[in-house]
Amino acid sequence: MSVHTGEHWQQVKALFESALEHPQAAREAFVRASGADAAVQDEVLSLLAHERALSEATTDDFLAPTEPAAAPPLLQPGERLGAWEIVGPLGAGGMAEVMRARRADGAWDGEAAVKVLKRGMDSAAVLARFALEQRALARLNHPHIAHLLDAGRSASGLPYFVMELVRGRPIDQACEGLALEARLALFLQLADAVAFAHRQLLVHRDLKPSNVLVTEDGQVKLLDFGIAKALDPAEGEHTGAGPRPYTPNYASPEQVRGEPVGTLTDIYSLGVLLYVMLTGLRPYGRHATTPQEAARSVLEEEPTRPSALSPGLVTDPQWMATRKRLKGDLDNILLKALDKAPAARYPSVDAFAADVRAHLAGLPVSARAPSAGYLLSRFVLRHRAASAAAALAAVSLVVGAGVAGWQAHVAGQRLEQLRGLSRDVVLRYADAVTYLPGGLVVKENLLKGLLGQLSEVEQEAGDDAEWLALLAGVYARLAQVGGDDGGVSLSKMGEARQHAEHAITLARQVLLARPDDAALSLALSQALQIRARAQRADGQPEQGLKTLEEAMALIDQRLQRLPPAEQRDLQVQRASLQIVEAQFFDQQTVASLNRPEDALALYGQAEQALRRLERDGDASLAPLLGTLLGARAITHARLGRLDASRGDAEAAWQQRLRAVQAEPFHTGRRDELVTEATNAAVILMRADQPARAVLASQAAWDTVQRLAAENGPQSKWAENLPRVAQHHGRALALVGRSADALPVLDSALAYWQRQREAKPGPHPERLWAWLGIYRAVALLGLQRRDEALTQLRQSQAILEPLSREPKARDALLNLAESALVMAAAEPAAAPAWRQRALQHYQAADALLALNGEHLRRRDALARGEPIGL
Numbered sequence: 001m002s003v004h005t006g007e008h009w010q011q012v013k014a015l016f017e018s019a020l021e022h023p024q025a026a027r028e029a030f031v032r033a034s035g036a037d038a039a040v041q042d043e044v045l046s047l048l049a050h051e052r053a054l055s056e057a058t059t060d061d062f063l064a065p066t067e068p069a070a071a072p073p074l075l076q077p078g079e080r081l082g083a084w085e086i087v088g089p090l091g092a093g094g095m096a097e098v099m100r101a102r103r104a105d106g107a108w109d110g111e112a113a114v115k116v117l118k119r120g121m122d123s124a125a126v127l128a129r130f131a132l133e134q135r136a137l138a139r140l141n142h143p144h145i146a147h148l149l150d151a152g153r154s155a156s157g158l159p160y161f162v163m164e165l166v167r168g169r170p171i172d173q174a175c176e177g178l179a180l181e182a183r184l185a186l187f188l189q190l191a192d193a194v195a196f197a198h199r200q201l202l203v204h205r206d207l208k209p210s211n212v213l214v215t216e217d218g219q220v221k222l223l224d225f226g227i228a229k230a231l232d233p234a235e236g237e238h239t240g241a242g243p244r245p246y247t248p249n250y251a252s253p254e255q256v257r258g259e260p261v262g263t264l265t266d267i268y269s270l271g272v273l274l275y276v277m278l279t280g281l282r283p284y285g286r287h288a289t290t291p292q293e294a295a296r297s298v299l300e301e302e303p304t305r306p307s308a309l310s311p312g313l314v315t316d317p318q319w320m321a322t323r324k325r326l327k328g329d330l331d332n333i334l335l336k337a338l339d340k341a342p343a344a345r346y347p348s349v350d351a352f353a354a355d356v357r358a359h360l361a362g363l364p365v366s367a368r369a370p371s372a373g374y375l376l377s378r379f380v381l382r383h384r385a386a387s388a389a390a391a392l393a394a395v396s397l398v399v400g401a402g403v404a405g406w407q408a409h410v411a412g413q414r415l416e417q418l419r420g421l422s423r424d425v426v427l428r429y430a431d432a433v434t435y436l437p438g439g440l441v442v443k444e445n446l447l448k449g450l451l452g453q454l455s456e457v458e459q460e461a462g463d464d465a466e467w468l469a470l471l472a473g474v475y476a477r478l479a480q481v482g483g484d485d486g487g488v489s490l491s492k493m494g495e496a497r498q499h500a501e502h503a504i505t506l507a508r509q510v511l512l513a514r515p516d517d518a519a520l521s522l523a524l525s526q527a528l529q530i531r532a533r534a535q536r537a538d539g540q541p542e543q544g545l546k547t548l549e550e551a552m553a554l555i556d557q558r559l560q561r562l563p564p565a566e567q568r569d570l571q572v573q574r575a576s577l578q579i580v581e582a583q584f585f586d587q588q589t590v591a592s593l594n595r596p597e598d599a600l601a602l603y604g605q606a607e608q609a610l611r612r613l614e615r616d617g618d619a620s621l622a623p624l625l626g627t628l629l630g631a632r633a634i635t636h637a638r639l640g641r642l643d644a645s646r647g648d649a650e651a652a653w654q655q656r657l658r659a660v661q662a663e664p665f666h667t668g669r670r671d672e673l674v675t676e677a678t679n680a681a682v683i684l685m686r687a688d689q690p691a692r693a694v695l696a697s698q699a700a701w702d703t704v705q706r707l708a709a710e711n712g713p714q715s716k717w718a719e720n721l722p723r724v725a726q727h728h729g730r731a732l733a734l735v736g737r738s739a740d741a742l743p744v745l746d747s748a749l750a751y752w753q754r755q756r757e758a759k760p761g762p763h764p765e766r767l768w769a770w771l772g773i774y775r776a777v778a779l780l781g782l783q784r785r786d787e788a789l790t791q792l793r794q795s796q797a798i799l800e801p802l803s804r805e806p807k808a809r810d811a812l813l814n815l816a817e818s819a820l821v822m823a824a825a826e827p828a829a830a831p832a833w834r835q836r837a838l839q840h841y842q843a844a845d846a847l848l849a850l851n852g853e854h855l856r857r858r859d860a861l862a863r864g865e866p867i868g869l
Helices: 007-020 024-032 038-054 124-139 180-199 263-279 291-300 317-326 329-337 349-361 372-382 388-399 408-433 440-461 465-483 493-511 518-537 541-561 568-584 596-613 622-638 642-662 667-686 690-711 716-734 738-758 762-781 785-802 809-825 827-847 852-862
Strands: 084-092 096-103 111-117 148-153 159-164 168-170 212-215 220-222
Touching: 007 024, 007 038, 024 038, 084 111, 180 220, 180 263, 180 317, 180 349, 180 690, 263 317, 263 329, 263 349, 317 329, 329 349, 349 690, 465 493, 465 518, 493 518, 518 541, 518 568, 541 568, 568 596, 568 622, 596 622, 622 642, 622 667, 642 667, 642 690, 667 690, 667 716, 667 852, 690 716, 716 738, 716 762, 738 762, 762 785, 762 809, 785 809, 809 827, 809 852, 827 852
Parallel strands: none
Antiparallel strands: 084 096, 096 111, 111 159, 148 159, 168 212, 212 220
């Protein structure tokens, strides 16, 4: 008999479970009339025969504690399954039983849930699907997904696997009595779990309350991947027609129609779940009494806005209290997720969750057209210090609502309103732009709209010194948004410099008239800093240094005039200028600026200043400290001071984490976390600390995946995925997490293979070969020795000729690494391989002195110690 997997088994399972809903005498007729393929019908009838013989109950939930089956359980208390001892039954389904168990050897405390295939259900298709579910669960190591603990076969040959036993309530019941914020927090835990599954190429396809439990301590646990769809073509999914498994009340339209499903299917089901969590009702089909009626409602009924439900329908007392808060953003978020057209839904679970988080923070959401009035209305709600009426008037003026009707006789009055609100609205609005959710296109369009309106206002302002000073501050901030923050303009330094030059022109125009305006001096210094960075990027570092000197002199002059209590912002800017100057002195490409010791001195001065200015519980300086520590870590690494480099790299990563925790929706802060955590991982691996490197690389990997999902396939984060993957995969391989490392490394290798084909040359060739070495490490960890040897030989065949070229050091180091892995793969030839590794290290050392893990390995090999990577 051929082994069926994927779609064939889904058809079998769906038809089998549907048949069980009918009286026993009518089941065969139901199957014959189903229209399913003959092979599917035969498989189902065979299973029904065993079901009839066993006469067991038909409960379908896996890990949720249910009433025990009426018939005697498959296993009795005290029986053993490997290291597990059965405690008692939990429930039973048509195919399998679920038992409570504990470790008989005491190696693990507490109880677990054991899923055991029933006798007579071990057909080829069932066994294949059971194995597929086990493989799926093995990939899902996430705090909000029930963990796979063990797997094996019973003494009689029945397969089983052991899962974390989750004790909790279905998520809809757990929401009863909770505040709106608490319900959304539970949903975000669930969204993180589903997003993680999607990144592992799995779609759940059966998201419903009974599959999402909430524990007593408020932790969400996602259960039952029994009908999950593998998106990986390697799983061998067949795309035939026929019934597919789903729960009608939570299914998507494409599931009901029997069409192919993907991640957008889970997004729809999450929308239904969130609707139920917030209202206690389903969005439609509330009067359906049969699965057919429920399925029809999915296709034909439009969801009611949750804020517009009839009070007579809703039984949740919290709904009436929060009804007004549902109106607007949450209505729009839910309707977007529940759109019957998959392409109109959120593109990813991360994007869905980003909107929920934005709503909680009072930020704009992407689930409606991002009109200027809406975006700034959300902003004003977050900054209530200014009077609401005046703030709205100012916002309308700046962004355009009402500008067209601005007549000369009211211009002076409105400018007066704007003067009083400049810091509370306009400048902070520029900050808010940097972390709007919903993608870069929205952000850049918003910036363009703002710039157009500012230009009109500037023309009306004439030579008013106060308003021109305000505008200088706005343009300086916009320059920072484009030149410093990774989330808005990416690397468009040219546009950032244009804003900076405009700010410099405006500031100098009024500086003499406003010598004591500290805010104006700050804005001018910030704009000069952007100019200096642009000059360095344009290959004019000496000119950039002169610009920095001008900015520093300006700050020092203003500091002399201010009392200590008013100096903080200027002191922070002074430290920022020192950091940029230090980066100028830390470049090897210009001989006159290759002064790393001077750079370290400046970093030290800036750090002392920032540490003095730090306040307890205030993370506002964390981004600047992260920049400083990360740059200094690289300088120390250049000088071979690995301990100092490691310490700064870890500290930089932690500062970036603090910044993200303080502003979780700020795209630039998350982008900086990716950079710093990746750098820390690389440095920690060089320092021979792979376990700590994994912590950093995991943070970078998780964050860059979310940024790529939120901002689309053309974003810099989508392009950066393989570069982060290569370091994360290497760290995972080094700590022995081979199963986790392999798919990550494969994604990086696929990228470098495309680069080899598109842009042939030594760099992509070497990187492909280098990553292949760590792929071999992972393969060895999975006991796939032959594949590992093949991979190693391919890498060595590429590296050997590269090691004879003028810039051969990196290739020699990679050959040494490959030789050490070969020693592990071929124990009989290990001494010879270690000798070759030593020779490669010695040749590399002759070109440039070794340090870090390479130096440690060379010395150990020279002493004859049997080392590996």
